[in-house]
Amino acid sequence: MSIQKITEEESSYQHLEKMSVGDLLTHINNEDKKVAGAVEKALPQIESLVKIVADKMLAGGRLFYIGAGTSGRLGILDASECPPTFGVSPNLIIGIIAGGNKAITSAVEFAEDDAEQGWKDLQQHTVGDKDIVIGIAASGTTPYVIGALQKCNAHEIVTGSICCNINAPLSEVANYPVEVIVGPEFITGSTRMKSGTAQKLILNMISTTLMIQLGRVENNRMVNMQLTNEKLIDRGVRMVMDKLSIGYVAAKELLLQSGSVKKTLENHSS
Structure with missing residues (x-):
């Protein structure tokens, strides 16, 4: 052909x-x-x-x-x-x-x-x-x-x-x-x-x-993204704030401890 x-x-x-x-x-x-x-x-x-x-x-x-x-x-x-x-x-x-x-x-x-x-x-x-x-x-x-x-x-x-x-x-x-x-x-x-x-x-x-x-997205969020710059950290912090109903400082501390939005939410799902 x-x-x-x-x-x-x-x-x-x-x-x-x-x-x-x-x-x-x-x-x-x-x-x-x-x-x-x-x-x-x-x-x-x-x-x-x-x-x-x-x-x-x-x-x-x-x-x-x-x-x-x-x-x-x-x-x-x-x-x-x-x-x-x-x-x-x-x-x-x-x-x-x-x-x-x-x-x-x-x-x-x-x-x-x-x-x-x-x-x-x-x-x-x-x-x-x-x-x-x-x-x-x-x-x-x-x-x-x-x-x-x-x-x-x-x-x-x-x-x-x-x-x-x-x-x-x-x-x-x-x-x-x-x-x-x-x-x-x-x-x-x-x-x-x-x-x-x-x-x-x-x-x-x-x-x-x-x-x-493969489960790398939840709702419409990149919950597994790598926190490689301040923009992505800020985006992740706001996801955590929204899900856990907490303030910015507390959300950022939890996020940086766990390393990803997904792990943060899993650690505080209860």
Whole structure:
């Protein structure tokens, strides 16, 4: 089945260099408005993926994101935000990018074209059949990501994918594919824009829903967040004040003693 590379199609806008700043911003914004609608159409696919990830995690498995370029960076971003936000181990959700840590801030030439390296990078974390691996690639054609998922399948490791083209090769190898079709980019082929935004929205959905399923959220509060700065401490203090009906000073003292809102409330549930 041939792939329709919508991510590489010609932009709907011409002569961008002649546009005013106001027009540029308006057109970019108009394109961005299309993203949420495209994600909505993929909700059934996203739901299937989240459910299997939750099952794996509840059974003691880990979630791996693997990608190249913008896609890889977005996976690392989502993974890195879960420990401070939800108080989970940094080894529960792991982001891997083609080219290694250097590629987080700088392009590493041809790293995404190595179909063998993705699996080698996963092996550095002793990936196994308890885990689940989600490949992220806007084009859905990245050899680094496709090769990694193929090896995962061969080792009976469940796989998912996120891409922005129809019938992409990446979707063909993933057990739980997600395709979000956002259309041509404002700048032709610049998938850091709408495609990247769509991927970020989906990653937000995946990790947030997972953390709720794993009991890391109560009501609508991040009761397990790490108290790593004064803003978060203040937020936690106000949660404790609200739940225990006590003053700010007393609530802060209890919070700092226990280390999290959840532990504070558990210690004073009676």
